[in-house]
Amino acid sequence: RKEVEQDPGPFNVPEGATVAFNCTYSNSASQSFFWYRQDCRKEPKLLMSVYSSGNEDGRFTAQLNRASQYISLLIRDSKLSDSATYLCVVRSLPGTYKYIFGTGTRLKVLA
Amino acid sequence: DAGVIQSPRHEVTEMGQEVTLRCKPISGHNSLFWYRQTMMRGLELLIYFNNNVPIDDSGMPEDRFSAKMPNASFSTLKIQPSEPRDSAVYFCASSLSSSGQPYQPQHFGDGTRLSIL
Numbered sequence: 001r002k003e004v005e006q007d008p009g010p011f012n013v014p015e016g017a018t019v020a021f022n023c024t025y026s027n028s029a030s031q032s033f034f035w036y037r038q039d040c041r042k043e044p045k046l047l048m049s050v051y052s053s054g055n056e057d058g059r060f061t062a063q064l065n066r067a068s069q070y071i072s073l074l075i076r077d078s079k080l081s082d083s084a085t086y087l088c089v090v091r092s093l094p095g096t097y098k099y100i101f102g103t104g105t106r107l108k109v110l111a
Numbered sequence: 112d113a114g115v116i117q118s119p120r121h122e123v124t125e126m127g128q129e130v131t132l133r134c135k136p137i138s139g140h141n142s143l144f145w146y147r148q149t150m151m152r153g154l155e156l157l158i159y160f161n162n163n164v165p166i167d168d169s170g171m172p173e174d175r176f177s178a179k180m181p182n183a184s185f186s187t188l189k190i191q192p193s194e195p196r197d198s199a200v201y202f203c204a205s206s207l208s209s210s211g212q213p214y215q216p217q218h219f220g221d222g223t224r225l226s227i228l
Contacts, residue, residue, distance in 0.1 A: 042222075043202055097206075098156065099217050
């Protein structure tokens with residue numbers, strides 16, 4: 001089983017739709033969680049960190065469910081510019097410096 | 112603020128040549144990571160350093176690859192000799208790693224697009 005798993009998609013949604021991605025992780029001791037966005041032929045960029053109580057940044061909401069070992073990303077009122085690959089990232093253990101990346105979920109927002 | 116700086120942005124060279132990729136992490140960051148990304152294999156961690164010391168190089172494909180971090184502001188990834196299958200985008204990333212600050216994310220450079228002919 002992979003340490004971090006994501007549905008590769010693609011998710012094709014119309015503009016204005018709400019879309020949600022999930023990501024599961026295998027190590028229950030994982031401590032830190034992030035969502036990154038990667039545009040075609042560009043570097044991954046931090047979208048948001050995911051905190052235990054959940055957090056929101058504009059149209060984006062991230063949630064953490066430790067009991068079920070998954071994190072989620074919700075995008076409301078999706079824009080054409082949201083089209084990208086969304087990468088789930090987990091930092092496994094306290095004191096471990098590695099970041100474990102999922103393979104990403106492709107989102108395409110259609111006009 | 113300056114981000115992670117990588118050079119060159121593009122490199123095209125012939126098989127067998129030595130290739131050196133360079134990275135300057137964000138000032139104050141103490142962890143540095145080298146990744147390789149291809150369509151087939153996705154994003155792969157090659158090696159990472161903490162406080163200039165290599166911590167895990169298990170992702171380095173083979174002996175042709177080597178990485179150094181002589182000081183806190185510079186790292187190199189070298190391929191010698193290069194092969195066509197090394198063609199990929201190579202990313203460098205840095206972060207502040209501290210057990211007291213678990214939410215520190217990584218920041219990536221623009222990447223080096225490497226083509227081996």
